[in-house]
Amino acid sequence: MELQSIKNRFGIIGNSPALNHALHVATQVAGTDLSVLINGESGVGKEVFSQIIHALSARKHNSFIAVNCGAIPEGTIDSELFGHEKGSFTGAVDSRKGYFETVNGGTIFLDEIGEMPLGTQARLLRVLEAGEYIRVGSSKVQKTDVRVIAATNRELLESVQSSKFREDLYYRLNTVPIKVPSLRDRKEDIPLLFRKFVSDFADRYKTTPVQLDEGAKEVLVNYPWPGNVRELKNIAEQISVLSTEKTISAVKLKSFLPEHNYSRLPVLASGHGAVSQTEFANEREILYKLFFDMKKDVNELKKMFFDLLQNPALAQQAPVFAPEHSFPDFTAHSGSLPGSQPVILHKHDNHIQQHEDVDESLSIMDKEKELIIKALKKHKGKRKDASIDLGISERTLYRKLKEYDIEE
Numbered sequence: 001m002e003l004q005s006i007k008n009r010f011g012i013i014g015n016s017p018a019l020n021h022a023l024h025v026a027t028q029v030a031g032t033d034l035s036v037l038i039n040g041e042s043g044v045g046k047e048v049f050s051q052i053i054h055a056l057s058a059r060k061h062n063s064f065i066a067v068n069c070g071a072i073p074e075g076t077i078d079s080e081l082f083g084h085e086k087g088s089f090t091g092a093v094d095s096r097k098g099y100f101e102t103v104n105g106g107t108i109f110l111d112e113i114g115e116m117p118l119g120t121q122a123r124l125l126r127v128l129e130a131g132e133y134i135r136v137g138s139s140k141v142q143k144t145d146v147r148v149i150a151a152t153n154r155e156l157l158e159s160v161q162s163s164k165f166r167e168d169l170y171y172r173l174n175t176v177p178i179k180v181p182s183l184r185d186r187k188e189d190i191p192l193l194f195r196k197f198v199s200d201f202a203d204r205y206k207t208t209p210v211q212l213d214e215g216a217k218e219v220l221v222n223y224p225w226p227g228n229v230r231e232l233k234n235i236a237e238q239i240s241v242l243s244t245e246k247t248i249s250a251v252k253l254k255s256f257l258p259e260h261n262y263s264r265l266p267v268l269a270s271g272h273g274a275v276s277q278t279e280f281a282n283e284r285e286i287l288y289k290l291f292f293d294m295k296k297d298v299n300e301l302k303k304m305f306f307d308l309l310q311n312p313a314l315a316q317q318a319p320v321f322a323p324e325h326s327f328p329d330f331t332a333h334s335g336s337l338p339g340s341q342p343v344i345l346h347k348h349d350n351h352i353q354q355h356e357d358v359d360e361s362l363s364i365m366d367k368e369k370e371l372i373i374k375a376l377k378k379h380k381g382k383r384k385d386a387s388i389d390l391g392i393s394e395r396t397l398y399r400k401l402k403e404y405d406i407e408e
Helices: 003-010 017-030 046-055 077-082 118-130 156-161 167-173 187-205 214-222 228-242 250-256 283-310 312-316 364-378 383-390 394-403
Strands: 036-039 064-068 107-111 132-134 141-143 147-152 176-179
Touching: 003 017, 003 046, 017 046, 017 176, 036 046, 046 064, 046 107, 046 147, 077 118, 118 132, 118 147, 118 167, 156 167, 187 214, 187 228, 214 250, 228 250, 364 383, 364 394, 383 394
Parallel strands: 036 147, 036 176, 064 107, 107 147
Antiparallel strands: 132 141
8 A cells, every 4th residue: 555545544744754664664564463663752643553553454354452551550450451350359349351352353552561560561471472361360361362562652672771671572572663753853744734733723613724934934843842743733723723813923933832941961971970871760850860969069068168157266277178279258257267368178177067958848759749730730630741741651640649649
């Protein structure tokens, strides 16, 4: 089947080489029963590729189901996928079929596979290798014939190296990898997508489609689109509904775009005090650590100066620093050091106590709880949008809400 007909059938807009290559791989692998791993950022349309593979396969007349592994609580995901027997756990009042049983003969799409617990990963590996599974609370081995298509928005090899994802499962899933490009990697498609979206929304809301002037087009193309196609569609809808002007300028367009810091934090060189990229889950955690370290250093300096002001005799011993390393004069303060003599620390001084004068909580848990509450308020209680803004999965956000007892 030609790529253009596939695009028309599934509503795919764009002609970038990266997008066409991903579609070409999907059509080639569709006729087989091989496992497929779809890689791509959140919002690029990974589920559409799974639907294409299923629709072009011999299983197209059988069931297809999409499961978001990050949205299912860890304690129930085994039951959801493999089913359970009556009485196998609290609340199991009846036996229940799992997805691998109900979709037998069809295709299952496991989105956010990187969020799957390790125990469930072992069960899934058994399904992929032998087509066998066991219901929760049962000892009977059952057979299933299900094609598995998985997707992830993270680098699974890094999760393998940090022992958060099974290596054998990774290579079993990654038989055929498909890389779906981000929107910023297919800039030539952005104006086409925007025009399609505003046209659709104009039909829906019975209005005239908005248009962009040249300056606005440049802003649209150069914006990084961290939310990819999903974010572009949301912006197009906002403009279609809220804008009173039908020709959008660059200034007007920017008023609809959230402000983002596009810079990347530097990686410290290896050695004393070095911080590796793998030490943190994301840049937000790096930023937290830098802020907390700076806060600690400032409070230690404040304490040091205060002690020196209270006890000038501390400055009479041998200095640790060279003479030219002096501190400001404190003659303006009561109890200050005499004249213009610099304040110097001394290496044999053991009288300075190490403590911090902290005016606010530096607990990472408190900061994390505060950010979660802010994200939920910002997105009006929508967990999925809040989890994307926070850079965590929806399942992780659900767990944090329970952990911090946050009421939505």
